[in-house]
Amino acid sequence: MKVIELMLLLIPKMVASSMHILIFFYEKEEMEEFVLHLLVLSHAFVVPQLKQECVRQLEQGLLTMENVIDIFQLALLCDAPRLGFICHRMIMRNFIAISATEGWQAMKQSHPFLEKELLESLIYEENRQKERIRKLNERRIYLQLYEAMEALVHICRDGCQTIGPHDKDFKGNQVPCRYAACKGLELLVRHFAGCKLRVPGGCVHCKRMWQLLELHSRLCTNSNVCGVPLCRNFKERIRIQSKKEEIKWTLLVEKILRTKTITGAPFFSW
Ligand SMILES: [Zn+2]
Ligand SMILES: [Zn+2]
Ligand SMILES: [Zn+2]
Known part of the structure; x- marks a missing residue:
């Protein structure tokens, strides 16, 4: 079992005060693979250092056209405003490509209000431009x-x-x-x-x-x-x-x- 998988099993059982130690054990590749899970867990169990690290990794290179819609929703859910802002900016700048992804289609089904909000901000951005x-x-x-x-x-x-x-x-x-x-x-x-x-x-x-x-x-x-x-x-x-x-x-x-x-x-x- 990889260290990171162990972490995912252990996190719900651990007290918040000791969890920050775990962030020192991950490997870069493992972090990439589990970063979204870790973000949710670190938010739910209030582990600010781990959460910060997840946000940093996402902001600095793990965002793609394919995953940006999912990450945008997670950023809203996990109260990560800067990450949310970066995702929003990426969606606005690459709207045609991103609105054709599976992530967008899934969001359309599960959170139609969010799709509506994004479309409204797109119109606002276009008018501003x-x-x-x-x-x-x-x-x-x-x-x-x-x-x-x-x-x-x-x-x-x-x-x-x-x-x-x-x-x-x-x-x-x-x-x-x-x-x-x-x-x-x-x-x-x-x-x-x-x-x-x-x-x-x-x-x-x-x-x-x-x-x-x-x-x-x-x-x-x-x-x-x-x-x-x-x-x-x-x-x-x-x-x-x-x-x-x-x-x-x-x-x-x-x-x-x-x-x-x-x-x-x-x-x-x-
Ligand atoms: Zn004159
Ligand atoms: Zn003349
Ligand atoms: Zn002259």
Whole structure:
């Protein structure tokens, strides 16, 4: 008889205070074979060291796709919250494979409420993940707008590549531009200046340019000296805007300003 089998026979008969000695006798392979039994027994007979050892072994390598559902149920039964959490995480991450195992089918029969709870947490996790992606995409858009705002002031004030203020000779001084959005904006400005498409309100590119110019005006703190086209005109128009429009723009401005607060003061104004 193996030591561990002897332990399983003896455990129910032993007093809790002397049982901790037993954990020193097991072999690794035997532990693997009987770890689930030992977990239940050590919990039932209050042998914390043995229980801790079982939990540790399970957490550190004995969990598989096949046994995780059984171990999850045991973790709940034996009050092992960390082990339960690790199992839960594994089930959520590998749901398709794990829901096809025998363990899942057995749980479905014996504890339908647990299956329901797991399915509910899966939906919750999926929604959380979608929300995270939505936020990341949203942040990316605000960051692009932020960079476009910086590049717009840079083009109108310093000039860059082929475009810049009339009163400034910027073409001789072509150091590599440090504004990522500059190239795209340069193309947009050139289009805007020469657009021949006769669409009401402008073509899609021109509309974009109008929006960027208006956004600049709303972020600009000194329109009186600003050289960005229409900056002052938009400021005048803002005074007579509707409440709805004001709220929409205020929210957008707040979100853009919040995207890069750690990198220092924004460079949006003249
Ligand atoms: Zn540039
Ligand atoms: Zn156009
Ligand atoms: Zn301005």
